[in-house]
Amino acid sequence: xxxxxxxxxxxxxxxxxxxxxxxxxxxxxxxxxxxxxxxxxxxxxxxxxxxxxxxxxxxxxxxxxxxxxxxxxxxxxxxxxxxxxxxxxxxxxxxxxxxxxxxxxxxxxxxxxxxxxxxxxxxxxxxxxxxxxxxxxxxxxxxxxxxxxxxxxxxxxxxxxxxxxxxxxxxxxxxxxxxxxxxxxxxxxxxxxxxxxxxxxxxxxxxxxxxxxxxxxxxxxxxxxxxxxxxxxxxxxxxxxxxxxxxxxxxxxxxxxxxxxxxxxxxxxxxxxxxxxxxxxxxxxxxxxxxxxxxxxxxxxxxxxxxxxxxxx
Amino acid sequence: xxxxxxxxxxxxxxxxxxxxxxxxxxxxxxxxxxxxxxxxxxxxxxxxxxxxxxxxxxxxxxxxxxxxxxxxxxxxxxxxxxxxxxxxxxxxxxxxxxxxxxxxxxxxxxxxxxxxxxxxxxxxxxxxxxxxxxxxxxxxxxxxxxxxxxxxxxxxxxxxxxxxxxxxxxxxxxxxxxxxxxxxxxxxxxxxxxxxxxxxxxxxxxxxxxxxxxxxxxxxxxxxxxxxxxxxxxxxxxxxxxxxxxxxxxxxxxxxxxxxxxxxxxxxx
Numbered sequence: 370x371x372x373x374x375x376x377x378x379x380x381x382x383x384x385x386x387x388x389x390x391x392x393x394x395x396x397x398x399x400x401x402x403x404x405x406x407x408x409x410x411x412x413x414x415x416x417x418x419x420x421x422x423x424x425x426x427x428x429x430x431x432x433x434x435x436x437x438x439x440x441x442x443x444x445x446x447x448x449x450x451x452x453x454x455x456x457x458x459x460x461x462x463x464x465x466x467x468x469x470x471x472x473x474x475x476x477x478x479x480x481x482x483x484x485x486x487x488x489x490x491x492x493x494x495x496x497x498x499x500x501x502x503x504x505x506x507x508x509x510x511x512x513x514x515x516x517x518x519x520x521x522x523x524x525x526x527x528x529x530x531x532x533x534x535x536x537x538x539x540x541x542x543x544x545x546x547x548x549x550x551x552x553x554x555x556x557x558x559x560x561x562x563x564x565x566x567x568x569x570x571x572x573x574x575x576x577x578x579x580x581x582x583x584x585x586x587x588x589x590x591x592x593x594x595x596x597x598x599x600x601x602x603x604x605x606x607x608x609x610x611x612x613x614x615x616x617x618x619x620x621x622x623x624x625x626x627x628x629x630x631x632x633x634x635x636x637x638x639x640x641x642x643x644x645x646x647x648x649x650x651x652x653x654x655x656x657x658x659x660x661x662x663x664x665x666x667x668x669x670x671x672x673x674x675x676x677x678x679x680x681x682x
Numbered sequence: 683x684x685x686x687x688x689x690x691x692x693x694x695x696x697x698x699x700x701x702x703x704x705x706x707x708x709x710x711x712x713x714x715x716x717x718x719x720x721x722x723x724x725x726x727x728x729x730x731x732x733x734x735x736x737x738x739x740x741x742x743x744x745x746x747x748x749x750x751x752x753x754x755x756x757x758x759x760x761x762x763x764x765x766x767x768x769x770x771x772x773x774x775x776x777x778x779x780x781x782x783x784x785x786x787x788x789x790x791x792x793x794x795x796x797x798x799x800x801x802x803x804x805x806x807x808x809x810x811x812x813x814x815x816x817x818x819x820x821x822x823x824x825x826x827x828x829x830x831x832x833x834x835x836x837x838x839x840x841x842x843x844x845x846x847x848x849x850x851x852x853x854x855x856x857x858x859x860x861x862x863x864x865x866x867x868x869x870x871x872x873x874x875x876x877x878x879x880x881x882x883x884x885x886x887x888x889x890x891x892x893x894x895x896x897x898x899x900x901x902x903x904x905x906x907x908x909x910x911x912x913x914x915x916x917x918x919x920x921x922x923x924x925x926x927x928x929x930x931x932x933x934x935x936x937x938x939x940x941x942x943x944x945x946x947x948x949x950x951x
Contacts, residue, residue, distance in 0.1 A: 387857035401772035416802035476696025623795020
């Protein structure tokens with residue numbers, strides 16, 4: 370009786386290569402991770418580095434050319450009142466949008482997490498997912514139609530005899546305006562609409578993790594449903610809210626399309642970046658402006674991390 | 683958390699109003715594509731007509747942006763499929779030093795606002811004197827599409843049990859045969875879903891694109907220009923419907939391809 374080896378004979382280069390990978394798993398790992406790492410490292414990190422680099426350059430006031438020498442002059446320009454106003458305005462809008470998203474998202478997330486089941490659960494999921502993924506520009510455009518002076522809101526207000534309320538709202542200082550589509554109120558509504566799915570999803574995930582037994586225990590101990598909500602459900606859902614707010618805050622900070630289409634003519638950070646790099650040709654200042662959302666978000670993330678928001682992602 | 687009690691009236695009302703708030707605005711886009719009024723957004727529309735679909739078809743300035751958008755989305759999706767799958771395969775295979783950092787790196791292009799990705803690329807092109815072309819657009823799009831494919835592929839890899847790969851090896855298949863006959867068929871629908879979502883994301887992207895396109899015009903950029911300086915408003919609505927369909931259908935397909943799994947597509951945009 371002849372003895373046979375336990376392994377099959379090598380049948381070609383494919384086998385030989387497989388054997389090599391088996392013996393040296395690190396080689397296969399390097400081959401797999403290499404191309405994506407190279408792409409992200411060169412294209413993305415390289416670009417982020419270029420952004421930082423440009424923000425430390427300055428522009429020659431007479432020739433309008435970029436001076437490639439290290440300076441903090443460009444960052445100093447950010448603190449000039451007109452530029453600082455832009456930053457302040459954007460951060461305040463981001464905070465207001467986040468607050469609006471939390472209020473409107475909560476009933477949806479709470480219902481989907483606690484009461485919806487089977488087909489309804491799927492319907493809720495799709496109901497949030499489809500607006501999240503459908504075209505951003507189409508959504509913004511839809512609101513331009515709605516908020517226009519001759520549009521559906523004015524029509525509905527006239528039909529229900531509430532034009533007075535609408536006009537009172539629009540006559541408010543600062544946030545009011547000629548029509549909803551040219552006021553901060555309009556900008557705020559569109560921001561809330563576009564980013565709200567980013568709030569619903571993590572909120573729902575956090576609410577689904579609240580154990581039913583805790584809610585039952587709370588009511589067994591005599592708490593009213595309002596008390597249970599305040600002292601049991603909300604604290605446990607907070608990490609999800611914070612996780613969602615990271616998205617709504619960050620996305621509002623960086624957006625420039627929405628305030629351009631719906632809103633007053635006063636600039637937001639994104640618009641400043643866009644006009645500075647384009648028509649003004651001041652890439653260093655545009656880059657410095659783009660660093661602001663990164664800095665704000667780093668502070669925000671540090672706070673969120675302390676509140677345990679990342680366990681909910 | 684589940685409860686057998688019925689939701690209170692207030693909660694149900696809030697949930698329903700919330701969902702309506704999410705969906706009704708898009709319906710208006712469809713309505714205004716049929717209006718006879720082209721100078722303003724008058725509501726209710728004074729009359730209804732089908733002529734704008736014909737007008738949009740005849741408009742010569744719509745076709746080149748449409749082709750460019752399709753081309754960019756196709757190339758970016760192909761690149762993202764390759765890079766995202768490679769990355770997912772590496773990340774599920776082993777634990778190694780710097781693994782968490784790589785996850786963060788993959789996620790970053792979509793976690794940071796688009797304007798930062800856009801302005802970064804714009805700075806890099808300025809530093810290196812790279813002229814704008816189709817490829818500068820593709821560069822940006824592929825970068826933020828990788829994470830979409832990666833998320834879908836990594837979820838499927840996790841569900842794929844190691845034993846079927848071992849069985850394949852025991853039956854004498856080499857690594858390539860195992861990939862071709864065992865891994866790929868199992869991965870297929872996840873990759874298709876990831877590709878669909880990446881395509882939808884790229885086709886619709888406008889913020890990064892405005893920084894990387896220069897004078898070129900993709901369909902979203904064409905739409906943006908129409909929003910700022912409207913000409914025939916209902917024509918913009920017809921195009922909006924096309925853009926909506928081109929993103930909506932892939933998402934729906936991706937959902938049905940992955941809904942059996944625990945990690946349904948789209949959760950991580």
